Amino acid sequence: MLDASLKEQLQAYLQRVVQPIELVASLDASPKAAEMKELLHEIAALSDKITVLESNDDTLRKPSFAIKRAGSDVAVRFAGIPMGHEFTSLVLALLQVGGHPIKFDDAVIEQIKNLDGDFEFEAYISLSCHNCPEVVQALNSMSIINPRIKITSIDGGVFPDEVEARQILAVPMLFLNGEYFGQGRASVEEILAKLDTAGGARRAAELSKQEPFDVLIVGGGPAGAAAAIYAARKGIRTGVVADRFGGQVLDTLAIENFVSMKETDGPRFAIALEEHVKHYEVEIMNTQRASKLVPGKMIEVQTESGAVLKTKSVILATGARWREINVPGEKEYRNHGVAYCPHCDGPLFKGKRVAVVGGGNSGVEAAIDLAGIVAHVTLIEFGDALRADAILVKKLKSLANVDIITSAQTTGIHGDGKKVNGLSYTDRNSGASRKLELEGVFVQIGLVPNTEFLKGTVELSRFGEIEVNARGETSVPGIFAAGDVTTVPFKQIVIAVGEGAKASLSAFDYLVRSSVEEEPVAAAA
Incomplete structure (x- = not known):
């Protein structure tokens, strides 16, 4: 063995x-x-x-x-x-x-x-x-x-x-x-x-009693971790409030493009991030999801658990999550045939027929991986051609148990009340409706930013991303943002890390300038 x-x-x-x-x-x-x-x-x-x-x-x-x-x-x-x-x-x-x-x-x-x-x-x-x-x-x-x-x-x-x-x-x-x-x-x-629900309430009460932070980072992914490290090194009071430290990286299997390391995996990378942050005096408040942001001279971050945290500046690094296709049956059969992680859930569909919705890199990679496990894969792409890298498309087309359907709009996921048994789509060229008999649907259509709690607080793009300038500043003074949650193009770990560091330096500069402005002017002699 x-x-x-x-x-x-x-x-x-x-x-x-x-x-x-x-x-x-x-x-x-x-x-x-x-x-x-x-x-x-x-x-x-x-x-x-x-x-x-x-x-x-x-x-x-x-x-x-x-x-x-x-x-x-x-x-x-x-x-x-x-x-x-x-x-x-x-x-x-x-x-x-x-x-x-x-x-x-x-x-x-x-x-x-x-x-x-x-x-x-x-x-x-x-x-x-x-x-x-x-x-x-x-x-x-x-x-x-x-x-x-x-x-x-x-x-x-x-x-x-x-x-x-x-x-x-x-x-x-x-x-x-x-x-x-x-x-x-x-x-x-x-x-x-x-x-222990009572324990959660106790924890929220304890957090609310804390002294105000100089900078509070909301989110514990690569952008949030980098921001925390750069802030702590400046010697200012730094906190991180996160739903789960590591963020979306925890759901990433292989990382092969982070400069300085040839390869690693998401969970290992997340552990390294947390250990690096803990090397400094940073207050990490895990399993705390932000629910409201209240701007002001002293900014408030409220959490779903009931905690109220106060800070002089905020860096929003809440990242993104898998985008849903929002068709009938998706929510009803989530975890009962509708899945988002082919690496985790693929083996449960051994010998079965599945579909992958999405023709970008993640969708094509998922289809390739699943083809080695399941009986048959149908890849469905809304556009008229696959959007993945050419080398991935070539590999996909070489697989005998894969069908590719383009110009197809997924319209519904069907089941027997317990698990998935089919998927319907509309041919966008002919307008005809078609149905596939299958046992699983893997959704791979990109990401949606975690900004629902920020609506009406900071300016968001039409895609829900936080609008930032070259310094990571948002539309509200003292509030900065970094990583996949922002309008910065190319959602990559290495870019998120750099943006987190930049937002942290901008926040420190803001704190320095604010403290100077608040100093009383000496009376004339």
Whole structure:
């Protein structure tokens, strides 16, 4: 299962294990069970603190295994073999169950310990999903801190009958005590906010008591992180309020055009951004979504949780999100056949027929990736030609299980009440209506800026982007903006970083000039 290099690395990590671990396997006669048994014995051979046991409990999923702290209730369970993107989750679980410290803020750890109740989570994942590990690792850590929290991470590819029965067409998908809990990437703070609503209110009250900031950045993506770093280096009081630190980068699989690094992935890049910001004295307020901006001499930023933050200047870096096609059926079947991340959800459509809506780079790349998994892909483009790079179009056209339909306007997504079974479109040349029978629709038509809460506050373009000048200034003094949320062309990470730095320098210049203007003029002698 593990090659020599991987075994060597894992053995080095396992030296940090300080408490005995039991790998308790629940096996059947399947090939996957044989693979799992081999993997567990390979891991146990790398540390004298790890042993392998087998369970006869027929109520447990097979094949699955628990990583258990010997003589305690501390355990996490994997149903399937956690390789691919989940290998890091496996390593972290081994270390943390084995007594290695969990790197959460003290306040978060206390909140987890104080949760009152029994919580049994089931997390459905795919090993190709780059969003799943954050959820798995958060829940694993929570269960180690508070053993009343139980977690089983389930590879949908190993348990297809469960996936079908529960109509799971998007991952990660969480169930709590048998009931649907949520879908998509989620940090430990976001999970806690849903479990402990009183804790969210307490947090909002604490934030409202803070002293005013010199500069408050709204948004934690590349633009927001760069702005925070540049502001903090000036020695001024800096804060970041963000729905989730990392922003849209967290949903990006491959990054191969950021100058100075040949390649990385979005989650890894987001972690690096946060670590860099934390190197400075920056107050990071995560899981706080801005709901209102009130201009004035002292600007107010209000959040959905009820917090009210005051600041002398603001940098808006709220980024953008996937654009929806806004046709009947899209919202109704979201996560039930309508998807936006081919890397995460593609494996759930293995052997099925799907459509990709959008003929730009993201749409064509999605179609190429999906063609290697699903039975057939139909790419639908509104314009009369694909807009993607020529090399991508050439690759797409070489694939035997792909059809391309141009000059087509998607008009509806259909289903049986539980999941998608078709898509309709209008031929823009003939006006004829047509319908495709399929099981999945991947929407890839670009981005929409996150500016709904700013309407009537700062000037927006007809596309909803924040109008900025060359200095990152908006139409309101003291309010600046940077990144994908603005009118600056070319939505790229490297450009967002530069714009964030520029907006921060402009905000500092504004603060300096404002302080000079406020100084009283000395009385004449």
